[in-house]
Amino acid sequence: MAKEMTLVGSGLLSICIAATALAGGGVALQPKAGDPLLGLTKGQTALFWAGREAYATPFGPETGLGPVMNKSNCQSCHSNPVGGWGSISVTRFGIDNKGEFSPLEELGGSLLQSLAVSDTCREIVPPEATVVASRLTNSSMAFGLIEAIPDAAIAAGEDPLDADGDGISGRVHWVLPLESSPTSPLRAGRFGWKSQVATVLSFSGDATRNEMGITNALIPTETAPNGDMALLGMCDTVADPEDHADAEGFTFLDRVTHFQRYLAQPPQTPRSGMSGELVFNAIGCNACHVAQWTTGSTGGLESAIAGKTIRPYSDFLVHDMGLLADGVQEGDANEQEFRTPTLWNLRTRDPMLHNGLASGGEFADRVAIAINAHGPFGEGAASAAAFAKLGTLQRQQLIAFLDSLGRDEFDFDGNRFIDTTDLKTLAQCRIQGSTNPDDPCAIGDINQDNLVDIADMQGFLLAAQREGLDVTGDCDGDGTVDFVEIFNGAPDLDLDGVPDNCAPACPADLTNDGAVNGADLATMLNNWGTAVADLNGDGTTGGADLAMLLGSWGPC
């Protein structure tokens, strides 16, 4: 049940603290990256958490891990946050046969499994390989929502022959989901660096077998170490398929699919209106990084997923990216082609790009490296050139906009945690008063009315509470919580969330239970002669303190 609480002395402003609390004139806090979608039913929320646990739990050889694999659980690569991107890369290999890529399946390609249950079965990149490419772990944020974008909507953005002559000719990577019958219609791929997968279930089936060596309903046979069936016979001891239904009837595949489908979209703060987005559009970034989509509403989709507007900044099409080519043909996507990645948690990403080329340094450095790598050849060339020509102000505006992608509301210092440092900045923004989306104070203007005021402060309390901070502290017992006092201007130099000059209204209430009573008397007697219950400030607890306590006996 929601807990009612009065936040300011007047009692006029009160808020309801609940999971999907509203703040600042009815605006809901955006979920943090890694949180469940808003609006899930109780049952779906339970599936999310059970799925998250499966996603993070390591398999062992006895439960089917291997014989060759890259890791023992999904989370060890998708770690930032759980279900997100990661800094671990996997290796693809094959041969370049007169410009045609062959995945060397007979030698265990194209994905290398770098670990094995025993040394005998370990895979190596075979000497025959002439193409070796590395691919970074990308993130599964809001995959239920992405999955729910209708194929036709994605296909409507296609321009394979560049009919409009803008140098950009994205096309759909049509694929057959593993769970579909061979005669089913192809689906618009959207997941993976080359849009090589259309459904979350397919990707889960693929990753479960290929990253962890767990055979399952979608891929029931093992991959042999470097294609060697004799080695497989020696090292594979668990009968296939290794993924079984649990007591509730769900397989591991079902579980991790639930989790990824119910992940929320990462936040964007401020939500709209930054000049940098206009720059982004003006130099053609949005020709591929398409901001907004609406999910479909047919096919029995959950109400938390159906008919939602989302802002992933991708067209889900594959594009010829020139020098970023990795030499790997995958399905119908060729050596040069890559899917436009989503940008919605960009500010947290390090490294960036499929090969991790943009890594380390400041965010602005990584982004500049990533954008420069879009040229000089391929479909990103014109926008990379336009970026290089931007003046200082526009460049800063663009970077500031990109830095809003993945930022939590009120996270002024960008450390992905809402605390009293952010409260201090919010209080400074209150004094400043008016703001606009380009101003850093907009990070605290949750209701986007260009004013940082008490309505936004309600949102801050919800955000701080979501982090587990106690927002109810009221050191002087005057009915206005300490955080609001600090917001209103009380100094808190030590950042402990309690005003520095707080004078307790009821100093003899040593137990803070709202009255001076026997409990306080007991506390005083137990600390007689020490400084603990010193009321008159003489450094010790004695008769004068006792007289003060008795003199203020009763409710505070």
Ligand code: HEC
């Ligand atoms: C060894 C590291 C590793 C492990 C373990 C791993 N993944 Fe991945 N994952 C990757 C990489 C690398 C990619 C990019 C693959 C590509 O496109 O070639 C990826 C991509 C994905 C994607 C598509 C993401 C996108 O943005 O399109 C999904 C979904 C996914 N993995 C699910 C899983 C699941 C489920 C598991 C556990 C069963 C898992 N992964 C285990 C490394 C890993």
Ligand code: HEC
């Ligand atoms: C022709 C389509 C296209 C255009 C135009 C384009 N991008 Fe991209 N963008 C891509 C693709 C495809 C990738 C992935 C390339 C790779 O990893 O090899 C990418 C990657 C990125 C990345 C790295 C993301 C990550 O998670 O690794 C950033 C940042 C980015 N683009 C920003 C921009 C900006 C800013 C602009 C405008 C200057 C822009 N892009 C224009 C297609 C495009």
